[in-house]
Amino acid sequence: MSKALLVIDYTNDFVAEDGALTCGAPGREIEHAIVECVKEAVEKEQEIFFAVDLHEPEEPDHPETKLFPPHNLRGETGRELFGKVKELYESIKDRPNVHWLDKTRYSAFAGTPLQMLLRQKKIKTVVLAGVCTDICILHTAVDAYNEGFRIHVDQAHVASFNKTGHEWALSHFKNTLGAEVKR
Template sequence: MTKHALIVVDYSYDFVAPDGKLTCGEPGQAIDNFIAKRMETFDAKGDEIFIMMDLHYENDENHPESKLFPPHNIEGTPGRELYGKVKDVYDKIKNHNNVHFLDKRRYDSFFGTPLDSLLRERDIKEIEIVGVCTDICVLHTAVSAYNKGYDVTIPESGVASFNPAGHDFALEHFKNVLGAKVE
């Protein structure tokens, strides 16, 4: 039996809420139900769930994103909390052995995190990636997953961006360059 993992990328208040510091707005809010249901489905089957959360520090001028984006997902702020129904589901399942919350400091969920080791320890070869933003953190995570040899699925209903052209580019890139299954 093939083991699967769900990777939930950056579904935080700052990235999704109407008043989030770097929100993708309505497109991000529109995928809340889908991600929450996927989390429930994966949890019910005992499949692994990895919540990958962007982490920044107040006044951190050394992080490369500080030159590109306004401060967001600052440690200890409500902006780093999960958003909406995804937060509700997480609160119900967060103590399950198959649910993991990992901080990340770059777009790529694999860079500088134990994600790859945890997946390999569990003999997981197939991952599904959901979250925001399609053309930034989801894209960089998918490229890394491809380079590490994982079979990748990206449900179109589970990813969003503030940039419609970037979103469409990333979906095509997943299919045509990474060979990912886009559903």
């Protein structure tokens, strides 16, 4: 069974203490676990996708403009991967199994070539990591489910703004999407 790791939105704006839309300490607490799961995927020569939110400074028609402050702006440090995940990415980014995906919606599938790339590489299972559990991880999981991919989520690899949303999303992954959820 071939797997791909999707590291979603683990950027300064979503994780750093002073990030524009930070999920705070819960996001920083999963840093080591994400680094370890990326290293494991590298060792197993699995496909690894860094799916990163991308916004332009002026986007009056983008739906998120009314919901959230400006974040993950093109060319800004807030859009860079956070901490040790950035360091690790820099050391592996030239490998043929490591991919960067710009995304402009919550889901890593929306408006990106992700589905096509996974099919080309005969991937059957996606392993989700990053932030936020109840926003971008959730929407990516729903699209993965709708596209027929199996879903794995380790609670140690995802975080959110609040515990209630995080717990609800983990339950939804398992009970509604049939995901394998490690608690």
